[in-house]
Structures are given as structure tokens and as C-alpha cells.
Amino acid sequence: MSRTDYLNDPNAPKPNSIRVAVSAIVQDPTGRLLMIRRTDNDKYAIPGGGQDVGETLAQAVVREVEEETGIHVEVTGLVGLYSNPNHVIAYDDGEVRQEFSICFRAQPIGGELRTSNESKEVLWVEPNRLPDLDIHPSIRLRIEHGLSNRAEPYFT
Template structure:
């Protein structure tokens, strides 16, 4: 299913749903960041996705990272809670979601890089090379917050 992200766009469609989702900021021992290139919008992103019924939020992080990248992770802290109503995501089936995403820091504990139906590329990226990638502003904000090692979690105000 295709998607279009609208961020601070006065012509964006009105949200008709909200779904709990996660993203994961994962760095290897060399400090490289785990990045995917999404199949639904062709943008680079940190891995993540929606929580399933009956699943804890921590398990959502582990499952989504494994599904999209092949890497096993352990969530270690919350980087931030991103709920900006000026960021909506329109899907080709008519759903328009208001952003609601909890971004976790996670450490890799195993697995091997691989693509999936949601990720056409999976890479460990040097932090200095992130600027050259086509990353949505909402994801770039999460990466910036993670790299700052903020003393407390960010939340949309």
C-alpha cells in the first residue's frame, strides 16, 4: 500500500485515524545507524511500524526491526513521543493517520541484514552520511534527538 507523508502542509487531507506506532534508532558498535529505504514511499527511515493487538510496545520495537531489517534488537530507552497533528500520513486505501510514534533507542543483539516487503534497502550508515539521504523531516528530527543524547525524552508540545 502506498503512502504520502504531509508535514505542515495546509493542503494535507484531514486525519481520520490514529494508530500507536514505534520507530527504533539502532547503532552498531562502530556508531553506524541502522537505516532502511521504504518500499511504500521510497524514503530512507529508521525502522518501525504499528503496534499489534495483544502486543507490548517493547515487543513491537523488536518485531518491527526484525521484520524490516533482519536485525534482532533490545530496546533500551525512549528517545521521544512524536504526536504532531501537523504530520499526517495518507494511505492509498483512504486512511489518513495523525502521527503517533514512540521512538526508542535499541541495541543490536544479533541477526543479519536483509530486506523485506517494507524495506527495499537496509544499511548501516555512518552518521556523517545521513545528510545525503532523502529522509522525511519527522524521521530526521528523531535521528537528531537520538544523536543529541538528550537527558530526557522529547515529546511534541
């Protein structure tokens, strides 16, 4: 399935759904950030995805990070809550989703880097290399917030 993100675009399609999503800022001991290159839009992103019925938000982020990257993590904090109604995601099946994502901070506790059906590339990225990557502005904002190590969570 492919997706197109629209941010502050007056010509964006109108949303017809909303779903709880989670993502994670995961840094290794040297400060590198865990990133994926998505299969659905070819952009770099932090790992994440939808919450499943029967799991907590923390369980969802642990599962999503492992599914997309092979890395096992432990949730250590909250980066922010992102629900900008001007950010919609259109899927090729007709779903147009309003953004609703909770971004956590997590630390790696095991596993090995590997790709999945959602990630064509998985890598640890030095923060100074982030400007060179094709990252959607909504994900850049989460990364900026996550790397700032602010005590209070952000919310939009």
C-alpha cells in the same frame, strides 16, 4: 500500498485515524545507524511500524526492527514521543493517519541484514552520510534527537 507524508501543509487531507506506531534508533558499536529504504514511499527511515494487539510497546519495536531489517535488538531507552497533528500520512486505501509514534533507543544483539516487503534496502549508515539521504523531516527529527543522547525524552 503507497503513502504520502504531509508536514505543516495547509492542503493536507484531514486525518481520519490514529494508530500507535513505534520506531527505533539502533546504532552498531562503531556508531553507524540502522536504516531502511521504504517500499511505500522510497524514502530512507529508521525501522518501525504499528503496535499489534497483545504486545507491549517494547515487543512491538523489537518485532518491527527484526521484520524490516533482520536485526535482533534489545530496547535500551526512550528517544521521544511524536504526535504532531500537523503531520499526517495519507495511504492509497483512503486512510489518513495523524502521527503518533514512540521512538526507542535499541542495541543490536544478533541477526543479519536483509530486506522485507517493507524495506527495499537495509543498511548501516555513518552519521555524516545522513545529509545525503532522502529522509522525511519527521524522521530526521527523531534521528537528531536519538543521536543527541539526551537523558530526558523529547515529546511533541
